[in-house]
Amino acid sequence: MPVQRSLFGKPVPAMVPRRMAVLLATIAVFAVITLVFTLPNSIPSGPSLGRFTDHKYTLPKLPKHIPSPSILNPFRQAAHPPPVQKNSTSGESKWFSNWNWLSPFSSSVTLDENRSLLPMLIPRTPIYTYYDHTVEKDAGLKEAQNELLLTWRRAWWAQGFKPIILSPAEAMNNPLYVELQTKNLNPQLKVDMSRWLAWENMGSGILCNYLVLPMGGQEDPLLTFMRNGKYIKLTRYAGLEGGIFVGSSAAITAAVKEALGNKERLKTATDFIGTINEEADEDSKTFDVDPNHESIAFYSNKTVTEKYPKIAQEIIASPAKGLLTLNKLINSHSHSTWQKRFPKGISVLKPCPEHMSSAVAPAKKLGDFLAMCPESPMPASCPPNLPKCTPCVSSTPMVVATPENYKNTSTLFTIGTVPHPFTMAVLTAFRDNIDVRWIRRESERDPWLAKITQVLLGTGVSGAPRVIKFKEAVASEHGRYHSLWVTPEKELPHDLDWAFGFSIPRNATDTGKSETPVPGPERRPKPEADLKDGPVASPEDMKKEQELLTRAVEFGRARSEQEEKLRGAIEAWNLADTEAWRFARAFLARSRVERLKWEEEEKSYAGGAGSERATSEGWGRWGDK
Template structure:
């Protein structure tokens, strides 16, 4: 039945034939756009004129009188230009081309220096593609390993572990470790000169090390028993990461173990050594080359050298075994475990304030942060060591007698003595857990949930409460991908399993097989035996029954986020549109971790074909 319209209680004639209000609203909107479009298309000048076209045709001109030109009022719209970014009718633009190795699974990214822009889609023109900082150029660091020497099985296994520890530790500090051998030395043009000299085996090996380094060129050269034992931002490590070495440098007190220099300086030192008349009677490369060839640096507190003299002096349990021929291999086999424990202990001393597992909504997100808590437990506990109370040879330390404190703050704190492990969920996952709801629809999202609850909660202390999502995204991205953030934090996403290569992020081995994966719905089997020793656990952990429900809900949410069914995709896209800042944070964190894993994977694939490049 038609609706009778009224005005102050009086019936409006003909109102029964009027269309519904929604149609009137649409028609008025169309009319408004039509008028607006007409106004912006008015030409800047009116071409018509009542003045005769030429002076000869004007009788007034012949009589000496001037007829004034008519003045028309023209609206000043000719200078108005609608910004192209807001123009719905603007021409389409090509998206930036995808670079090599910029995808991994469902993650894709664009390396660009504009990575701190709040929303990646404004640069990539692709809603599913994140903008990440370009990969840092890792300066090469070289070591020499002679595969031709005969070794017993125990010593060979220990050396391979030491090479792995050396590679992993230097990779975590921002370098690109490369293991060299005689094949690289033989590629050096000066190798033929070496063949003409009759040198003892030890000196020939020493010169071969330099020849292999000279073949590769500019970089750092170390013994594989030299490890970086210091914070990421240590002055020496920061200088070496720049990749510029104006002078050939050796480091006082480290003997023949560490050098840095440019290609021309390395070649010059090699030529002087091979041309020296005292080469045959010398015991080492440094004895032949003039002392003025090197600049000596005495500041190397971040470098630990486990040479036989240091081992015999500071680690007598191992040194005594290595001193005896029948137990030498057994003592050498203990060295990898000792070095790994020192790397772990250095991490704990650097972050003496403890480990913070970020948990913005503490009531229903225990299953969400459970893997992060497991990683934190492994980082906080005392590492296994043949000499538990020992310290690295380069610095004094606080031996690990009890585990670091683990906290679960609701907000991210920018503290240099605290290591942060953050879990960034997809908005769908976060809503499902915090609202304890398995089936989510569009109406529920719009009516029952707030926008961007995760990032608003996580960054509550960094910015004022009334600040929107864009400034918070900038701060969040800095916390993840800046030079400071890379060293002080680890960011995960619950929709993926924990990567097995987290040891390469920290620089030392973690028993990753004991870490709970997010897909588990059981209790915590296989938890580390030292879990109970943590000083501060999650105080908001629910009862076992509720925790199992959270795990099951998390498992379902992971499946929903990965689903390709049309209905589920519509709901997922609606959740993402309602939570733009949370979606950008999740996409950025996921792509950044994928980029790190991709970089490591490609490097390992390249190095695997060379001797000593095996992975764990």
């Protein structure tokens, strides 16, 4: 039974709920009308507010349009985007280099959703070598020397330098070349003097033999000093003979003039150093001799004879074949030196690992190749600058793990595969028929970036700070030498040798031959607890993953109007993941454009020596072969 209400002993009639709602709405409307029409009239006239004007106080006048720098401001005035920079496009990748590259979202600066904001390109310090391509040589010998020059260029480029090959053309362009021709010199000295004239013609920088290579990390103090490009004194390095010099333009010119003016020493000297008086006072010495050069390896005739007699004998018997063998030895030493820099191994990121095996397969294959012991004519040998190294064949094999999270440590090399949000969605959902409803109601926001930065930032952090951490991992001074970031929608670049500074092994198959011992999976130690491998998909799941990945690649190439809307929806729902994908793609593309532009400029000099010969061998998809 309903309860009967009473007031002063008299029953109160019950009110129907609908009538109550109408009553309350009427009261509310009446109250609003009363306030609107009666409140202005209730303000008294007179100087109640005029006292502010009496004391010369003025109320601030607000502008009609309040400007806001926020990109989220819907009333923001239209602005022209920054001018498009030269060489800032490669395929679908577009970028804009700016000091403000750590802005979470590039479009706030570029005003272009498809143009990524990248750090400014760091100027590369030139490092010169001298090669006389005009001398008549056997075709095999010329090809072997070209391979050595290519190895030299690749190693110094990976260290952040700009390797340039000089020739007699630069020497003849020097005004002092005429004076050199008037002197009767030892042929060996004349070549060395021509080398110095070519260097002096170019100005300051580094001059070295093309058998001098960097064998150390990018953080090495000597390599860091050389990259800075600021040299006060003309410096040579004890024990490296005339292998490498650094100096300013004025110091180089002074040294060349001193050498050409020393008539007595020119009669007996066989190299440039022999023409310099090094017995002078400390303050007036031409050269500053530095004994510290642990990160520089010089494969001189003397060093090869003493440390690698097998190769020295082969060079004597067949110069072309011997130099190719020496080139293979240098490459193996560079590879082993790189491996020693990362004792914790290689981390191939695999976030949300249940169905990401196919997407990260190329990166995993690259990691396996990098962890291999390089093929070497002398497997137990060490670089000249590291006589007490541990050869790869006798050391603990390099670990290759597939953890979910990124770890910022200098002892671990990271290979990250950054998927487009659509690729991530179809793989994690394990279906290709996703729609806007599924994106909005069932998918998580920015799942890839949230997972890889979970160790760095934890949970409950928005996408903006995660994007900043990711950009630092990709493009900071530390990050670009300790990681490589690719996208699964495109094949891995075929020229990754230039990023590492050595030729990466391309053949991991068993041919049945007895080769240099290579650590297999059974010999490799288990990864640490924080570098656990993710689950590996079954053959059936791998087949479906590959189909979904193919669908994602096709979706990225050509889209119908409906698919275009779907792409816009998934990118808007995953702003941070989209920014990370575009940033990684653009950073890798710009690195390639920078190198190709440099190669295009250099191929016109020194007869194109040191160029990379065209080959039919391609990388293809790393995981397919």
